[in-house]
Amino acid sequence: MTGRNRVKVGMIFDIKRFAVHDGPGIRTTVFLKGCPLRCLWCHNPEGISRRPQLVFTPQRCIGCGRCLDLCPQGVHSFVDNRHLIEWERCLGCGICVEECYSEALRIAGREVSVEEVMDEVLSDRPFYETSGGGMTLSGGEPLAQPRFALALLQAAKGEGIHTALDTSGFAPWEHLEELLPYTDLVLYDLKHMDDGRHMALTGVSNGQILENLRRLDGVGKRIWVRIPLVPGYNDEDSNYHALGRFLSDLKNVEKIQILTYHKLAESKYESIGQRYPLKGLEPPAKEWAESRKRILLDYGLSQTVIE
Numbered sequence: 082m083t084g085r086n087r088v089k090v091g092m093i094f095d096i097k098r099f100a101v102h103d104g105p106g107i108r109t110t111v112f113l114k115g116c117p118l119r120c121l122w123c124h125n126p127e128g129i130s131r132r133p134q135l136v137f138t139p140q141r142c143i144g145c146g147r148c149l150d151l152c153p154q155g156v157h158s159f160v161d162n163r164h165l166i167e168w169e170r171c172l173g174c175g176i177c178v179e180e181c182y183s184e185a186l187r188i189a190g191r192e193v194s195v196e197e198v199m200d201e202v203l204s205d206r207p208f209y210e211t212s213g214g215g216m217t218l219s220g221g222e223p224l225a226q227p228r229f230a231l232a233l234l235q236a237a238k239g240e241g242i243h244t245a246l247d248t249s250g251f252a253p254w255e256h257l258e259e260l261l262p263y264t265d266l267v268l269y270d271l272k273h274m275d276d277g278r279h280m281a282l283t284g285v286s287n288g289q290i291l292e293n294l295r296r297l298d299g300v301g302k303r304i305w306v307r308i309p310l311v312p313g314y315n316d317e318d319s320n321y322h323a324l325g326r327f328l329s330d331l332k333n334v335e336k337i338q339i340l341t342y343h344k345l346a347e348s349k350y351e352s353i354g355q356r357y358p359l360k361g362l363e364p365p366a367k368e369w370a371e372s373r374k375r376i377l378l379d380y381g382l383s384q385t386v387i388e
């Protein structure tokens with residue numbers, strides 16, 4: 082690849098330091114903004130749109146009214162002492178955010194250069210060295226910004242830092258393949274084995290996702306498969322048996338993580354003016370998660386863990 086093709090600026094919505102659930106050791110996770118999937122249980126709804134978005138935390142609002150005066154779109158209003166937001170009118174320009182001193186308003190999404198990201202990533206190098214950690218690209222979907230993802234991974238490897246890519250696998254194989262020389266570990270999501278159910282739950286087919294995982298395994302890349310366990314949506318026996326059959330054919334899956342559903346994302350939806358599709362859904366019982374794990378163990382997948 083030539084330097085001309087390399088994108089040095091991308092859109093992110095967060096950088097999380099001291100992350101311990103995004104690969105081995107202590108890591109810095111960079112969340113790239115934009116995702117082609119629409120998973121009903123998405124835990125990062127502010128990462129779906131590629132554009133910057135207003136985020137409002139009502140508990141922090143002191144009712145000063147500055148945002149009403151500043152917004153050129155007339156998005157903010159107060160009715161009966163309640164701060165109302167007309168989300169569909171908001172352009173995400175950030176003008177109101179600058180004068181909200183209580184930080185009730187913020188923008189999720191900013192353009193950053195590779196150098197800016199790497200400055201943050203490198204500041205925790207000693208922690209990576211002592212814990213076996215490194216940098217993880219997550220999202221959103223990192224493969225939705227393939228040039229920027231490539232530039233970040235190249236920069237990290239150039240500094241000798243361990244790299245992980247957290248992906249849905251929904252992208253052309255060529256995009257994934259191009260990142261592999263600079264990726265030590267792939268964290269690969271599997272949401273449902275039945276194509277129709279996958280389409281209903283995520284908005285896209287699983288055909289390309291399964292094919293990419295087979296190819297990834299075929300080239301010998303280190304893989305951790307991650308399976309969200311969402312009660313009533315993808316936890317049925319038939320799905321776990323299909324997962325067991327599929328995964329037991331692969332050779333390079335070091336770990337299978339069953340990620341139990343939790344409700345922490347609910348308030349995130351409200352804060353960006355969206356309705357949470359799974360409102361009221363309770364996390365699975367521990368015994369139920371164990372029973373899902375046992376199905377995979379019966380296929381010889383002893384690397385399965387619940388997290």
Ligand code: SF4
Nearest residue numbers: 142143145146148181
């Ligand atoms: S500027 Fe911030 S604190 Fe003031 S009314 Fe607007 S959201 Fe509330």
Ligand code: SF4
Nearest residue numbers: 152171172174175177
């Ligand atoms: S981000 Fe811009 S358009 Fe949206 S509410 Fe604030 S000032 Fe108005």
